[in-house]
Amino acid sequence: MRPPMKPLKPLDEALADLLGHAVPLAGADTVTTFDADGRVLAQECSSVLHVPPQDNSSMDGYAVRCADVTASGAELPVSQRIAAGSAGAPLQPGTAARIFTGAPVPEGADAVLMQEDCEALDGLEEGRVRINAVPRPGQWIRRAGEDITRGAVVLQAGTRLTPAELGLAASIGLHQLQVARRPRVALFSTGDELVMPGDVPPEQMRPGAIYNSNRFFLRAMLLRLGCEVTDFGIVPDRRDATIDALRQAGAAHDLILTSGGVSVGEEDHIKPAVQALGTLDLWQIAMKPGKPFAYGQIPREKGSAHFMGLPGNPVSSFLTFALLVRPFVLRLQGVQDVAPQSIAVRADFTWPKADKRREFLRVRHNAMGGLDLFNNQSSGVLTSAAWGDGVVDNPAGQTIEPGDTVQFIAFSELLS
Structure with a gap:
């Protein structure tokens, strides 16, 4: 008599159990900010300066004192020209300063007028200017520290870096970043029916053979998550071959990921092979597609390697990876918020x-x-x-x- 079937495990419960095993990996890498896209910060980043560092103009135009322009049509002499990257002198009362986007606002000026609201008289930039609008205090001025204040934590540890975060890090002067080391993942498929594209042309496929599609999308998904992937290829449906592959993979990798062979058929050797080397939990998850899933650990000289076995059907494998393996791999790198929105x-x-x-x-x-x-x-x-x-x-x-x-x-x- 068969033992009674265990109740299906809710997906959220399975994920919580998995994440309980996902201790962030020890060690970190130092990489240039140029090369940090997609990596996970290992330590927080704080700013040692204001961004912007001083008040600056957000427009090309003229810096003025509002007290000098109380009505449209006021004419002022242009006392100086301030380009981005240079610093002007204090603005003398009754004058205007020609200013460009990003240039520091001179001491004494309290507004900037865009050049469309101004008219350079006699066509001379540094002669006189007619102001055709009445400025408001602070108009078109970006204040020092408006974006980032000195001492503020700009990026938290565990942040997965995107191009925006790289720009933010650069804006506070960081040319290198401490990031979590990449998880080392061993990937292999099981099944004598599997054939690699390129090894056998379609017209010569033997009866019952199929091309191994899972290997391609699983590797691509792992690489997108920042993993270093070792492809162990297709392992024959034999217990000894499966044990050998698992032993080799466990010795030098943080995670072993397999596709197929996690059911209970006579040719499914993953379960006894993992159990021969370590521990295994075989779950039936209450999700469709993707019911069979396995998690275990394979001891090695120092610590152990995580093992995850995905179902063989391609959409089942695709979705169980996305919903279970992806959060686990991110958590190994220190990411806390791993739930898809x-x-x-x-x-x-x-x-x-x-x-x-x-x-x-x-x-x-x-x-x-x-x-x-x-x-x-x-x-x-x-x-x-x-x-x-x-x-x-x-x-x-x-x-x-x-x-x-x-x-x-x-x-x-x-x-x-």
Whole structure:
């Protein structure tokens, strides 16, 4: 008699269990700010200066004292010319200073007029100027520290750096950054049915053989997360071969990621192989697609390597990676906020049959601002992921009618 099946594990519970094992990796790298895109800060960054460092003009125009321009048409002599990168003299009462965007506002000036509101008399920039508008105090002046004040923490440790953060770091003078070291990940697939593209042309494929698509998108997703990936290729469906691959991978990697072989069939050797070397939890997760998932640890000389086994069906593998492996890998690098953001969007489709599992339906936006559903939601139809721009996170037991509001998670959230 078969033992009773364990209840399906809720996705949120599985993720919480995983993140409980995701201790940030020891060690850090020093990289130039130029080369830090996508890396995770290992220590906070504080500013030792104001940004901007002094009051400066946000327009090309003329710096004046408001007291000298009480009516439109006032004429003032131009006493100096101040370009960005230079410092002017204090502004004498009754005069104007020709000033350019980014140039420091001279002492005594309390407003800047854009050049469109001014007229250089006799066509001379440093002769006299007619002011055709009445300025307000502070007009077109960017104040010192308006963006960043001296001593402020600009970037927190655990921040995943984007181009905007790189510019911010550069603006406070940081040419190098301390970042979390890259997770080292070993990747391999299992299955005698798998063939690599290029090894066998389509017309010579043996019966039952399929091309290994999972290996390509999993490697790409790992690289996007900043990992160093070692590709161990396709491991034969033999227990000894699987044990050898796991032992080699565990010796020099932080995480071993496999695709396929985590079910309970006679040719699924991942479970006994991992158990022969270390520990394994085999979960049946209440999500569709992507029910089978495995987490374990393989001891090595110092510490242990994490192990994660994904289902073999490509969409199942794709989504379990996005929803479980991605947050885990980010947490290894010190990122705290690892949850993808969902937004409320109108469904322009029908989903009449509720499922007992939480479903992730492949959809894409249409021209009317709603979501269309891919016509085949099978876990083996990778076309749905290429066609779509995200998924609907549909709760268990929930049907969908046109016009219903659903929760949409963009692939840009899941793949970044």
